[in-house]
Amino acid sequence: MLIPYQKLAVSDHPAAQRLRRLRRGVQRFTLPAPVVLVRPILWGYVGLRTLTHFIRRVFIAEPLFKASCKSYGRGVRTGIYIHWIMGKGDIVLGDNVLLDGKCTISFAARFVAHPTLEIGDGTGIGHNCIFTVGKRITIGRYCMIATDVFMFDSSGHPTSPEARRAGAAPTEEDVRPITIEDHVWIGRRAIIYPGVTVGHNSIVSAGAAVMSDVPPYTVVAGNPARKVASLAPPEPTTPAEPVASG
Numbered sequence: 001m002l003i004p005y006q007k008l009a010v011s012d013h014p015a016a017q018r019l020r021r022l023r024r025g026v027q028r029f030t031l032p033a034p035v036v037l038v039r040p041i042l043w044g045y046v047g048l049r050t051l052t053h054f055i056r057r058v059f060i061a062e063p064l065f066k067a068s069c070k071s072y073g074r075g076v077r078t079g080i081y082i083h084w085i086m087g088k089g090d091i092v093l094g095d096n097v098l099l100d101g102k103c104t105i106s107f108a109a110r111f112v113a114h115p116t117l118e119i120g121d122g123t124g125i126g127h128n129c130i131f132t133v134g135k136r137i138t139i140g141r142y143c144m145i146a147t148d149v150f151m152f153d154s155s156g157h158p159t160s161p162e163a164r165r166a167g168a169a170p171t172e173e174d175v176r177p178i179t180i181e182d183h184v185w186i187g188r189r190a191i192i193y194p195g196v197t198v199g200h201n202s203i204v205s206a207g208a209a210v211m212s213d214v215p216p217y218t219v220v221a222g223n224p225a226r227k228v229a230s231l232a233p234p235e236p237t238t239p240a241e242p243v244a245s246g
Contacts, residue, residue, distance in 0.1 A: 056080040069093055073121065089133055090114045094121035094141065101127020101147065108134045108154060111175050120182065132156070134175040140182035140200065151192040153178050181216070201231060 008016045061078045068085050069076075073095035081102035085091075089107030097119050107115045115133040119125070120141035127147045131137055134154035139145070154175040157164050163171075176195030180186070184198050187206030198204060199216030208225040219229040 053080045065099065073097070079127070087115075090116040092116060092118040094119065094123070096122050098124040100125060103127070103129045104131070106130075106132045108132070108156075110169060111135055111154070111172065126188075134170070136177040137180075138177070139180040140184065142183050143180055144185045145180075146186060146188040146190070146206070148189040149186050149192070150190075151178055151180075153194045155194065201233070203231070 008019055011017075057078060057080045061080055061082050062076070065078050065083050066072055066076065068083075068091060070090040070092055072091075072093040075096040076093050077096075077098045079100045079102070083099060083102060084104045085107075086105070087107030088109050089105075091105065099119075103125060105117060107117075109115060111134045116136045116138075117131055117133050118136070119139045120143070122142040123139055123145070124143075125139075125145045126149065129145060129148065130150045130152075132150075132152035132154060137151055137153055154170055156170065158168050158170050158174060160168075174194070178192055178194065179197040180192070181198060181200035181202075183201045184204070185202075186192070186198070186204040187208065189207050190204045191209045192198070192204075193209070193211045196210050196213060198210065198214040199218065201217050202214050203219045204210055204214065204225065205219065205221035205228070207223070208221050209223040210220060210225045212224070214220050214225070215227075217231040217233050218227055219231060220226060221228045
């Protein structure tokens with residue numbers, strides 16, 4: 001049995017056809033936007049939005065986040081959202097660290113007294129990154145972590161199926177710290193598994209699932225992540241020879 005809307009959609013009755021034409025006309029209706037009239041409205045909107053975001057960031061999001069940190073350096077910044085921090089642990093930040101957007105940090109105090117997330121100088125963390133910290137996740141200096149990256153040093157469950165059925169916690173061996181060395185670039189939606197070390201100056205491609213260590217100056221991609229390229233380290237600089245005077 002057709003409901004009234006469906007009847008109008010398929011009916012050949014003149015009234016139904018007029019209603020369909022009226023609906024299409026409303027959907028396609030548009031107005032011109034004279035620059036001299038609309039641009040001041042745009043400027044006002046952008047200015048008000050900028051002011052609102054400044055207030056939210058400087059007076060709400062950043063102070064609440066910094067109050068959750070054990071220590072932080074100069075120039076630490078956030079976006080306009082309040083990060084979601086669960087559990088009790090230590091957040092240690094260097095200078096000029098950016099945690100943009102809204103990130104989730106979950107601490108599990110079962111394994112060590114102070115699970116720690118440490119982020120080095122000049123590193124940027126994108127929106128919607130998730131860090132699950134049972135012991136320690138260390139991110140080095142001048143790293144770029146894109147949006148939706150997930151790092152966890154514990155899966156939250158034991159590997160044994162019998163232990164999972166019994167509702168047991170992960171064993172000590174199941175919780176292994178993660179280390180991201182300096183100048184690493186991690187692409188969007190990459191996953192870093194427990195115990196992984198990503199060597200300095202390496203690149204983790206978007207969507208990669210990194211389950212083993214990444215050597216320095218290496219590009220990895222795929223699931224599981226595999227080496228796809230090597231990066232050339234910088235040429236060593238040779239000091240200039242002294243010019244003899246005479």
